[in-house]
Amino acid sequence: MKLSVTTIARVAALAILTLPLFGGLAPVCAHEFKVGEIMIDHPWARATPGRAKNGAGFMKLMNHGGAPDRLMEARSDVAERVELHTHIHENGVMKMRPSGPIEVPAHGHVMLEPGSYHVMFLGLTAPLAEGTKFPVTLVFEKAGEVTVELKVESVGAGAGGMKMNHGAGHGMKKN
Numbered sequence: 001m002k003l004s005v006t007t008i009a010r011v012a013a014l015a016i017l018t019l020p021l022f023g024g025l026a027p028v029c030a031h032e033f034k035v036g037e038i039m040i041d042h043p044w045a046r047a048t049p050g051r052a053k054n055g056a057g058f059m060k061l062m063n064h065g066g067a068p069d070r071l072m073e074a075r076s077d078v079a080e081r082v083e084l085h086t087h088i089h090e091n092g093v094m095k096m097r098p099s100g101p102i103e104v105p106a107h108g109h110v111m112l113e114p115g116s117y118h119v120m121f122l123g124l125t126a127p128l129a130e131g132t133k134f135p136v137t138l139v140f141e142k143a144g145e146v147t148v149e150l151k152v153e154s155v156g157a158g159a160g161g162m163k164m165n166h167g168a169g170h171g172m173k174k175n
């Protein structure tokens with residue numbers, strides 16, 4: 001079979017045209033999870049220093065659906081208890097408290113990030129070591145359950161210039 005220059009050009013053009021299609025099938029970022037209409041982008045946790053009892057996890061929750069959904073709970077073996085938390089300002093002091101279900105707006109997103117919503121790990125069974133990963137199961141009201149891997153990043157990761165002793169104060173009040 002003879003391949004004319006035109007044929008080769010066509011094949012090449014086709015390859016170039018279809019490339020983005022295949023690229024589109026694979027997640028842009030490998031650290032991304034999906035369940036139903038919900039996409040979980042870059043779930044991560046802060047590394048915890050030696051004797052810290054508590055840790056926190058963060059991620060971006062995106063909702064591609066036309067109806068709001070809610071993150072109802074999170075589960076993990078890394079801690080005795082896992083809670084959904086938020087931060088509130090009280091007399092100029094930032095405090096954490098259970099947030100209840102976290103709403104993910106229709107065609108929108110919500111950030112779980114330092115200083116805001118987070119997944120709280122209370123009573124860590126082992127320190128969260130930088131560079132490791134651990135599974136956390138997220139339960140959404142509509143989309144259902146999905147297990148994601150949290151990447152453990154440095155102790156100061158994502159602080160955004162805000163100084164906060166995350167985790168301190170919890171055990172004292174609750175136990």
Ligand SMILES: [Cu+2]
Binds near residue numbers: 167
């Ligand atoms: Cu907390």
